[in-house]
Amino acid sequence: MEDEYKKWLAQYRKGYIELCTLVTLKTKGAMHGLALIRFFEEMELLVNEGTLYPLLNRMETNGWLSSSWNIPKTKGHPKREYEISKKGEIILPTLLESYELHHKSFTKIKESKNEY
Amino acid sequence: MNTKSYIKQLKQHLLALDTTKSNEIIKEIESYIQESNASYETLVEKFGKPNELASNYLEDMPQATPKNNSFWKSTKKVMTIVASTILAIILITSYIVYEVTKDSFDYSKYDATTITSKVNDLWINIDGITEIRTEQAEVVFYWGENEKLKYNCKGMDYSQTGSVLTIKQAHCFIILPKQTTKITSFQADVILIAPKYNVNLDFRQSNVRIAEMGNSYNYNISAKQSKVENFNSKQSDTTINATVYQSKVKHYKY
Numbered sequence: 329m330e331d332e333y334k335k336w337l338a339q340y341r342k343g344y345i346e347l348c349t350l351v352t353l354k355t356k357g358a359m360h361g362l363a364l365i366r367f368f369e370e371m372e373l374l375v376n377e378g379t380l381y382p383l384l385n386r387m388e389t390n391g392w393l394s395s396s397w398n399i400p401k402t403k404g405h406p407k408r409e410y411e412i413s414k415k416g417e418i419i420l421p422t423l424l425e426s427y428e429l430h431h432k433s434f435t436k437i438k439e440s441k442n443e444y
Numbered sequence: 445m446n447t448k449s450y451i452k453q454l455k456q457h458l459l460a461l462d463t464t465k466s467n468e469i470i471k472e473i474e475s476y477i478q479e480s481n482a483s484y485e486t487l488v489e490k491f492g493k494p495n496e497l498a499s500n501y502l503e504d505m506p507q508a509t510p511k512n513n514s515f516w517k518s519t520k521k522v523m524t525i526v527a528s529t530i531l532a533i534i535l536i537t538s539y540i541v542y543e544v545t546k547d548s549f550d551y552s553k554y555d556a557t558t559i560t561s562k563v564n565d566l567w568i569n570i571d572g573i574t575e576i577r578t579e580q581a582e583v584v585f586y587w588g589e590n591e592k593l594k595y596n597c598k599g600m601d602y603s604q605t606g607s608v609l610t611i612k613q614a615h616c617f618i619i620l621p622k623q624t625t626k627i628t629s630f631q632a633d634v635i636l637i638a639p640k641y642n643v644n645l646d647f648r649q650s651n652v653r654i655a656e657m658g659n660s661y662n663y664n665i666s667a668k669q670s671k672v673e674n675f676n677s678k679q680s681d682t683t684i685n686a687t688v689y690q691s692k693v694k695h696y697k698y
Contacts, residue, residue, distance in 0.1 A: 361472065362479050377476065378491040382500035385469060389505060397471075405478040408471070 338379070345375055345383060347427055350392060350412055350420050358411040360398070384410055392416035445484040447477050450494055457498030461505060469501060550698035551637055552655040556588035556619045560596075563617050567596045574607040575626040582615045582633040587622075587640035594619040635696055645686040647693070654684075655696035665693070 352367060353359060359367070361381050368375050387393045387410075394413045399406045412420070451470060458466040473491070476482065482490070491497045554562050569592040576583075581599065588594065595602070599614025620641075627634070628646040636643075638657040645652070660678040667688040673695055686693070 360475075360479075362476055376490055376492075378497050378500060381469075381472065381476075381491070382497070382503070385465075385501060386503075386505065405475055406471075407475055407479070408468070 341375075341379070342383065344427075345373075345379065346387060346392075347423050348373060349380075349384070349387065349410075350416055350423065353393065353410060353412040354417065354420060358396075358398075358409040360407040360409050364410075387416075390415075392419060447482065447484055447487060450484050450487045451477075453494035454498055457495050458501060460502060465505075547635075547698055551584050551635055552657060552696055552698065554586070555638065556586040559584075559586055559617055559619070560594070563596050565596055565598075567594050569594050570604060570609065572607050573604070573609045573621075573624050575609070575628070576618065576620070576624060577608060577610045578616075578627070578629040578632040578634060579610070579612045580631045581611045581613060581629075583611060583629075584617050584635045584637065585627065585639075586617070586619045586637050588619040590619070591621050591623070593621055593624055637696070639682060639684060642683045643685070645684065645688075647686065647691045648689045650691045652686075652688070652691060652693045653696040654693070667691075667693070 348368065349364065352364065356367070361377070361384060364384075365375060365377060365380055368380075384393065384395075388395055391413060392415055393410045395408050395410045397406045398409045451474060454473065455466070455470055458469060461469070473487075477487070480486070492500070549562070551559075560567055569590075571592050573593040576585075593609065595609070595616055595618045597611065597614045597616035599611075599616070601610075601612040602614050602616065603610050620643075622641045625642060626644045626646070628648075629650040629652070630648045632647075632650045634647065634650055634652045636652070636654045638655055638659055639661070654675070656675075659682070660680040661675070662680045662683040663675045663677040663686070664683065665672060665675065665686045665688060667686075668690070670688045670691045670693065672688060672693040675693075675695075
């Protein structure tokens with residue numbers, strides 16, 4: 329039962345986290361993985377590293393994000409920073425529209441329950 | 445267990461990915477370790493076990509070069525290099541063999557008169573030769589107008605016994621007079637350039653090439669266990685009688 333729930337959650341969250349990532353990077357600019365996790369945490373969206381890092385990788389492969397290594401001039405270590413790509417910016421409104429439509433539909437479905 | 449072993453295990457599980465992609469992922473996780481000062485246990489807690497994290501990365505990713513393929517790819521590369529090297533050796537060897545064995549010049553461009561200028565070493569004249577025997581020799585025959593046989597040889601042994609000139613293990617140019625009517629050869633390479641008079645040939649285990657030079661000949665060829673190219677026999681004053689055994693007879697081509 330727990331495994332089935334985990335599978336469902338993983339499937340459900342993938343698209344959702346992708347959307348949140350695109351929106352965040354669009355509004356806040358380039359960020360590295362850990363900064364994104366911390367930001368999501370502040371927004372009460374709990375995403376673990378094992379989910380987000382592969383997802384960022386996949387989004388980059390899709391062409392929705394681009395990444396570059398930010399090497400500090402004085403001290404610190406290189407960080408891989410992600411930003412929304414042109415393709416990502418083009419697709420984002422469609423994804424948002426889709427999400428909102430689904431959300432509305434879901435609300436309707438949920439509310440209609442009482443009518444039966 | 446430490447973070448290095450986590451990275452090592454992750455690398456192993458990411459072998460199916462393209463190397464560049466895999467290196468980027470490893471570098472990013474290493475960057476995370478430095479940033480958060482994570483331990484092995486923290487990594488497992490945050491990212492999952494190395495195999496789990498790898499499978500998350502591999503999911504939906506193009507696995508263009510799975511490790512086995514990578515092995516076959518490198519094997520294929522090695523095989524290609526080996527095959528190319530072998531091919532190159534064969535080509536070079538063939539070229540060397542061709543260069544070494546090919547005629548030193550186009551013999552058919554010369555006749556009994558001009559060959560003596562082309563090969564201007566010592567030419568010997570002998571009278572009364574009716575038969576030539578060649579053994580393990582390379583001999584080019586021309587037909588001349590003179591009464592005497594003329595020859596130019598380089599090699600081991602050439603001797604006269606009565607009316608027979610025997611040539612063994614030598615390379616010779618011979619200009620035959622009308623009276624020399626028989627040529628026998630054993631394991632020899634013989635070239636006949638435009639025979640002018642009737643001749644009886646007896647070839648055994650030999651390679652024979654005949655340059656007709658536009659002349660017509662009346663051929664009587666009797667061959668056993670031999671490869672004989674098609675020679676058109678025509679009405680002619682010159683008859684070539686040939687008995688061929690375990691030999692190759694073909695048209696002369698340079």
